[in-house]
Amino acid sequence: MERPGSDTRPDRPAAFHCGWLLDGSGAGARRDVVLTVAGGRIDDIFPAAEGYQGLAPLDWRAFTVLPPLVDAHVHLFLSGRNDPVLRRRQLDPGPEYVFRHMADRIRRYLRRGILAVRDGGDHGALALALRDRYRQGRPDGFVLRAAGRAWHRAGRYGGVFGRSPAENQRLAEAVAADGRGIDQVKIINSGINSLTDFGRQTRPQFDPDDLKAAVAAAHRRGLPVMVHANGVQPVADALAAGCDSIEHGFFMGETNMARMAARETIWVPTAGTMAGCLGTLAPGSPEADGARRLLDHQVAQLARARALGVTVAAGTDAGSPGVRHGRAMATELGLMTAAGYCLGETVRCAAAHGARLLGLDRPGVLRPGAPADFIAVTGPPEALWKSLEQVRAVYRNGLPLSSSLALPGMTAGG
Ligand SMILES: [Zn+2]
Structure with missing residues (x-):
């Protein structure tokens, strides 16, 4: 049994016979296509x-291939588990x-084919400090963009994620005046x-x-x-100020x-966030109902945003x-998808739009000339939301990112 791409060298063309391909342009899935790679780029x-x-492609007919994903809004310092003791510890940690x-959370992103995240801030600027440890870049190419500490007004919401301007x-x-090497400014409005x-x-x-002067x-x-x-009003003010992205935007x-x-x-x-929150609440309680x-409400807003042509990036x-x-x-x-986005559009939101928002040096679209970055999941695209749980291969610059990601069950040849 041969691992996917185990014979791939940067200088040697490689080919993949994909069962389905979602190229990230917003188009629907293409059935039965061959993707070729040369010199680390899609040929x-x-x-x-x-x-x-004349090529001998790897047999990926059982897989859907798509661009790597970008999570445009995370807080790496928190686990998301609903354990009060753990949460207190995360708020005041060494x-x-x-x-x-x-670092463990980043491994979880990599396993799921998410190769870049944008951190929306923490009170200790810890994600920023972690990014500084990767100053020369991670060998796996994972990109962490960090806001450091978010800005909020003293006495208002946001202390966990940042700090306030001085009196x-x-x-x-x-x-x-903030001189630290952040990747973006985060303001809580x-x-x-x-x-x-x-x-x-x-x-x-x-x-x-x-706000306008700050932007x-x-x-x-x-x-x-x-x-x-x-x-x-908070959204209208942020837009009038010329911000680059609106985060959350409930009731905007x-x-x-x-x-x-x-x-x-x-x-x-x-x-x-509301689905996650719902999962932590007692069923039937007023909070769960809320x-x-x-x-x-947010799914309905998404449907309107799609109709109006708003550029949406996927952030969790x-x-x-x-x-x-x-x-x-x-x-x-x-x-x-529930809001009416077709599959190709959701992948564009999670790849190309995220890449744009993070200022990545790759487009998040699979097209000739682009870096050969792609992921493979089992089964047809319709199963994507389930199959993303177990991404079968992650390729960057035409090479498998890590041999530990190459799971058994993918073989070369028919
Ligand atoms: Zn946030």
């Missing part, structure tokens, strides 16, 4: 019916404890959803002019700005969505209660 994609053209667990300091001054008071909106945390200060430093915002409403479509602001809906309504908010690292991606994509 060609053509129907298998045209013949192998750095080595956190680093060990964060008498404007947000814009704080953002301009609202509260969170209420499980018992459906639709309750919170005031913006920051003055709109200050401009970040952009002057070459840093994109992600804004946590729920409710009409259609006018804001139309603005996002026009400005090409990316939305990261994190709808699965979580269910919030989930339905992994680390939130009931939202587990790696595993949560399938839930998020399943919710997009």
